[in-house]
Amino acid sequence: MSEQLPFLPFTKPTIDEETIAAVANVLRSGWLTSGPNVQALEAQLSEYFGGRPVRTFNSGTCTMEIALRIAGIGAGDEVITTPNSWVATANVIIETGATPVFADIDPRTHNIDLDKVEAVITPRTKAIIPVHMCGLPCDMDKLYALAKKHNLRVVEDAAQAIGSTWQGKRIGSFGDFASFSFQVNKNIMTGEGGCLVLNNAEEARLAEKYRLQGVTRSGLDGIDVDVLGGKYNMTDIAAAIGLGQMKHLAEFNAKRLALAKHYFTTFGPDFEAQTGAELPIADFEQCNWHMFHIVLPERINRGSFMEKMMELKIGLGYHYRAIHLFSYYRARGFTDGMFPIAERVGKQIVTLPLFPTMNESDVERTVAAVKSCLQ
Numbered sequence: 001m002s003e004q005l006p007f008l009p010f011t012k013p014t015i016d017e018e019t020i021a022a023v024a025n026v027l028r029s030g031w032l033t034s035g036p037n038v039q040a041l042e043a044q045l046s047e048y049f050g051g052r053p054v055r056t057f058n059s060g061t062c063t064m065e066i067a068l069r070i071a072g073i074g075a076g077d078e079v080i081t082t083p084n085s086w087v088a089t090a091n092v093i094i095e096t097g098a099t100p101v102f103a104d105i106d107p108r109t110h111n112i113d114l115d116k117v118e119a120v121i122t123p124r125t126k127a128i129i130p131v132h133m134c135g136l137p138c139d140m141d142k143l144y145a146l147a148k149k150h151n152l153r154v155v156e157d158a159a160q161a162i163g164s165t166w167q168g169k170r171i172g173s174f175g176d177f178a179s180f181s182f183q184v185n186k187n188i189m190t191g192e193g194g195c196l197v198l199n200n201a202e203e204a205r206l207a208e209k210y211r212l213q214g215v216t217r218s219g220l221d222g223i224d225v226d227v228l229g230g231k232y233n234m235t236d237i238a239a240a241i242g243l244g245q246m247k248h249l250a251e252f253n254a255k256r257l258a259l260a261k262h263y264f265t266t267f268g269p270d271f272e273a274q275t276g277a278e279l280p281i282a283d284f285e286q287c288n289w290h291m292f293h294i295v296l297p298e299r300i301n302r303g304s305f306m307e308k309m310m311e312l313k314i315g316l317g318y319h320y321r322a323i324h325l326f327s328y329y330r331a332r333g334f335t336d337g338m339f340p341i342a343e344r345v346g347k348q349i350v351t352l353p354l355f356p357t358m359n360e361s362d363v364e365r366t367v368a369a370v371k372s373c374l375q
């Protein structure tokens, strides 16, 4: 049977013909770098995030680094983040010259445990970078109460969280900095890209400088450089893809939600008790269902499990292996056992297929395969 079925990847972008035509138009126009499409995308994103200033970039990594720079964070400062994320989240702290400090995650939400954050705050702590893992929001009330109490800036790594909400309000529409990624696996994408939601016009101006070599232009030949910027601007080609994706964001997220619900129904209420595997939190209100994870029981070796699933033509991901256990971080003094929950999750988590053009039978096929590979 399985020979007849096509390979099911864990994710796949959805791109319509209108977007392809829009990209072709950008190519024909002769204006390929940041231009009218970037401006239009920033305007749409700003509207989406309740009128806050938004600037686009060529990744959802430089967005966080630039937020830290705008906040004046650098050498001598400490920034607290989660060990359970894509390595970018911690790398950006080191890029600014500051020191990353980790706090372990909550075993159910897989988000940073805010009580553990409080325990590692020192007089040098300047900011927190929480991650809304898989689009499941952190406890925003608790996060911002903590930030206020200790006078910390927050850079939300909302790379996965476009369309997620907290008590009815969109992630990014309130709070401090919010960074989103438009990397190709995210709920909407621009090939590569990202955006940063900022607090005011002054921060937005600084963001513009940091994304283009620190340059400020005036008139036809006026130019000055007064900060050290990099090369992080989004192309109009990418922005045209983003504009095409924005039209479908609500529909993409609704489809993801429906598929996630179908996963829970198909796994059934006894799945966890019978197998020892853990399902994600069944949040059908606030989460944008960027990914659907299960944590495998200790008795299962993830590599062999992924191989068996691959034989059944089902592609899996793993998001993420604990950051502090990478060689580069070990060399900075981090070791096994420091953040045991992130370590266990990082070793046993797998990402099941979930993307808008999947159908219910793909979910059913995946669940059947998971159950058989767990035996």
Ligand SMILES: *Cc1c(COP(=O)(O)O)cnc(C)c1O
Residues within 6 Å of the ligand: 058, 059, 060, 061, 062, 085, 086, 088, 089, 131, 157, 159, 160, 181, 182, 183, 192, 193, 194
């Ligand atoms: C995708 C992602 C990033 C990085 O985004 P890029 O656009 O690939 O640079 C950072 N953090 C998290 C949690 C992500 O999922």
